[in-house]
Amino acid sequence: MLWNASAIKxxxxxASDGCVGTVSDFLFDDxxxxxxxxxxxxxxxxxxxxxxxxxxxxxxxxPEQREFVVELTMQQVKDSPxxxxxxxxxxxxxxxxxxxxxxxxxxxxGLYMGGYGYAEGAMLASPYLDSVRxxxxxxxxxxxxxxxxxxxxxxVTGYHIHASDxxxxxxxxxxxxxxxxxxxxxxxxxxxxxxxxxxxxxxxSVREINWSNRLVNLxxxxxxxxxxxxxxxSTTVDGAxxxxxxxxxxxIQATGQP
Numbered sequence: 001m002l003w004n005a006s007a008i009k010x011x012x013x014x015a016s017d018g019c020v021g022t023v024s025d026f027l028f029d030d031x032x033x034x035x036x037x038x039x040x041x042x043x044x045x046x047x048x049x050x051x052x053x054x055x056x057x058x059x060x061x062x063p064e065q066r067e068f069v070v071e072l073t074m075q076q077v078k079d080s081p082x083x084x085x086x087x088x089x090x091x092x093x094x095x096x097x098x099x100x101x102x103x104x105x106x107x108x109x110g111l112y113m114g115g116y117g118y119a120e121g122a123m124l125a126s127p128y129l130d131s132v133r134x135x136x137x138x139x140x141x142x143x144x145x146x147x148x149x150x151x152x153x154x155x156v157t158g159y160h161i162h163a164s165d166x167x168x169x170x171x172x173x174x175x176x177x178x179x180x181x182x183x184x185x186x187x188x189x190x191x192x193x194x195x196x197x198x199x200x201x202x203x204x205s206v207r208e209i210n211w212s213n214r215l216v217n218l219x220x221x222x223x224x225x226x227x228x229x230x231x232x233x234s235t236t237v238d239g240a241x242x243x244x245x246x247x248x249x250x251x252i253q254a255t256g257q258p
Contacts, residue, residue, distance in 0.1 A: 002184060002237055003061060005153050005174040012067040013040050013053070020077045023068070024050060024154075026176070028183055031149040033203040035181040036094075038068075039152075042077075052083050052097050055181045076101075094150075151209060159214045161188050161201065163222045168193050171216060175200070175237065185237070186216070193222075200231050202249065220249070 011023045025039035038053045059069040070077075081096045159171045169190035177184045185200040207217045218225075229244045231237075 001060075001178050002175045003178055004187070005176055006157075008061055008176075009154075010066070011061060012065075013038075014067050014069050015072050015074045015077060016070075018074050019045075020070075020072075020074055021045065021051075026153040026174075027052075027150050028153060029149050030151050030206075030209050033183040035176060035183065036150065040077075046078065050083070051077055051080050052094075053077075054097070054101065057101075060178055151211075156209065156216070159209070159216050161186075161216050161218065163218045163220055163225055165221045168199075168218075168222055168225055172198065187231070188225075190225075194226060198231050199225055199228055200237070200245065201225070202245070205249065224249070 005026060009023050009025070013020050013022065021040040021042035023038060024041040026035050027037040027039065028035045035055055038055060038058065040051050040053055042049050042051060053070060053072075057070045057072055059071075061068055079100075081093070081100055083093055083097065153174055157171050157173065161168050161170060169188045169192065171186055172189040173187040174183055175185040175187065176182070183203055185202060186206075188199050188201050190197050190199060201216075201218065205218050205220050207219045209216050228248050229241060235241065
């Protein structure tokens with residue numbers, strides 16, 4: 001199921017023994033376009049402290065209760081490593097959180113799936129990995145450099161969108177797939193370029209995110225975006241819509257562009 005990231009913001013995060021806070025933000029990897037972390041604002045419970053939760057701890061969002069249920073206790077969340085979420089998150093910080101929860105970092109053992117690392121022919125990583133091995137994994141993580149591909153959805157919302165031949169609008173929201181917590185589409189408000197219209201942009205069409213200039217640069221031109229299937233808040237983005245959308249952008253894949 002696809003969710004607007006903005007709609008999930010504010011959902012309660014409910015541990016097995018009580019509420020630990022609310023959804024504040026998502027951190028995603030702009031190389032794989034996968035959500036890596038949920039940022040939780042613990043409010044008065046932990047004096048405004050924010051914590052990172054791996055997506056593998058989450059159940060599905062409950063729109064009626066406006067909550068996520070997590071497979072953790074309040075004490076586990078309380079004792080998790082302190083992370084300054086107002087600063088870019090480094091691999092070293094991520095490694096400490098993964099170490100605390102006893103999971104393998106997604107960059108350390110191949111593909112990232114549900115909080116565990118996989119290597120070809122390897123068994124599922126145990127929560128009780130040998131402590132020496134865990135220390136080696138943390139030591140191998142870069143200590144000083146921020147992860148250049150880890151982005152905040154809250155921060156990128158509002159970035160200007162530049163097609164190959166000009167500006168088309170700004171990022172209004174993200175559509176997230178709760179099946180694998182991937183970023184399926186960016187929702188773009190084109191008000192200043194194409195009055196009253198919103199469009200979807202696939203990550204396949206994104207060339208880069210320019211942090212310093214607050215830009216998302218595309219590989220496609222303005223006309224290609226303008227001629228894409230119509231989108232508004234009432235649009236159901238189902239299999240039929242996605243087929244029309246990807247058929248429209250088929251020439252991107254044919255030319256080997258991202």
